[in-house]
Amino acid sequence: MKHYDNIIIGFGKAGKTLAATLASHHEEVLIIEKDAMMYGGTCINVACLPTKNLILNAQKGVSFDQAFEAKNKMTSKLRNKNYHKVADQETATVLNADAEFVDDKTIKVTDDSGEEMLTADRIFINTGSTPIMPSIEGLSESKHVFASREMLDQSKQTQNLAILGSGPIGLEFASMYAQFGSNVTVLAHDAQLLRRVEPEAAEMATTDLEEDGIKFAFNSVLSSVEDTDDGVKLTYQQGDETKVIAADALLVATGRQPNVADLHLENTHIKQGKRGEIVVDNKLQTSVETIWALGDVNGGPQFTYVSLDDWRILNNQFYGDQTRTLDNRPVYPTTTFLKPALASVGLTEAQATEKGLNFIVKSMAAAGVPKAQVIGDPRGMYKAILDAKDHTILGMTIYAEEAYETINLITTAMSHHISADELRDQIYSHPTMTEALNDLFA
Ligand SMILES: Cc1cc2nc3c(=O)[nH]c(=O)nc-3n(C[C@H](O)[C@H](O)[C@H](O)COP(=O)(O)OP(=O)(O)OC[C@H]3O[C@@H](n4cnc5c(N)ncnc54)[C@H](O)[C@@H]3O)c2cc1C
């Protein structure tokens, strides 16, 4: 039986970064990835980067066919680069195989050539997440129902697209397909899009997406999916009414669950939570001392930058001062890449009220920022929740052009307790969307 110092299961953001780090410290590391089309993980191959590439090209007016080709070129280049970043290190090995646990110390790997048993001093699980497919009549049998990964593989533009779910995946695909000129209908069982964002921003984004041609059916429950000659017939309930729509395809975007299905954790002492997530302590160690879980699989927030921050915790544990934990993880933003983008960090007004905080609200329209006029898209708003006494920032929502950049500055200010008054008095380059802060905090 071959023994390694370190085995990493899954070539995700945390896993690949950890593999390169271990190898740079001359540690022996084997990284096992089951899918050769996934070197580099979900984000670069089938999630963040291909979707944003398609979204930007759609916004620029590039045709679907050209954008699809550009997306494939980009992912293939990144996949190759990511593979070599690990594989070319002297003490690192990449193995293309399925990994599963035989016991706490032993992993069985299976590929076309057969099976092999491996052991390691330390094992790191970084197997990501998989889409949740709701149990709805006809949904699993349909040939026209896709999750995001299969949707990204559709080389022919879907002209009439229905989407189930109004979270970030549903909305980013809705916005992208509408910009490409498709008809899009979003069925959502929530009352607003992105259920945790400031309602004003959600309302504005809904209006703008509707102006882009997207139809929303909020408070609706999809009850059946039926394949027709060229697509699907969808029956849903909205209040007391039963409604039917036809579409060429249905994208299911109803959340993702930790990917543990093939790991056979029942053969180990690794504890799992209610959603199947691998339970970890504040330093990402599982209930087995020599096994850690990083990224989506440990049930934390499902973002690439959170997976990277999981790596930071281990890097600090192995090579740093061992102070970095989940308990002192800094505040981080989220952005949904619509047109304009909707970004937020920290508390909403409702959350600040619920916590009984003493706060003030600052808000302004994006149209007041000169750069928004330069860009030609003055839609949107800024809303900040400030501590009433010292004006430190408790939360912020930006629905405006370049929101994804401005929110990073706000996040840094929050992490370092820089007050809104200090941001108000900074000199920003001109014209930029950051200048909004001069006026918002005045
Ligand atoms: C459509 C979409 C858009 C997104 N957009 C964004 C975004 O804009 N920004 C953002 O921050 N996040 C975004 N996310 C979320 C982000 O992609 C994930 O949070 C992130 O990729 C999770 O990374 P990870 O490190 O947990 O593992 P992953 O990158 O998911 O890697 C897990 C790897 O493990 C492999 N694997 C699984 N099981 C086994 C096994 N048994 N044996 C061997 N290998 C195995 C898989 O093939 C996979 O390559 C998006 C997600 C989706 C689906």
Ligand SMILES: NC(=O)c1ccc[n+]([C@@H]2O[C@H](COP(=O)([O-])OP(=O)(O)OC[C@H]3O[C@@H](n4cnc5c(N)ncnc54)[C@H](O)[C@@H]3O)[C@@H](O)[C@H]2O)c1
């Ligand atoms: N830009 C980004 O950062 C980005 C983009 C895409 C995805 N992501 C990550 O991926 C995760 C998964 O995204 P997602 O949009 O699939 O999940 P989500 O959990 O964020 O949203 C899913 C939505 O579907 C709704 N829903 C659930 N079951 C339903 C049903 N049967 N019928 C109708 N609606 C239903 C939920 O109420 C929710 O609003 C996100 O939470 C996020 O962490 C991030």
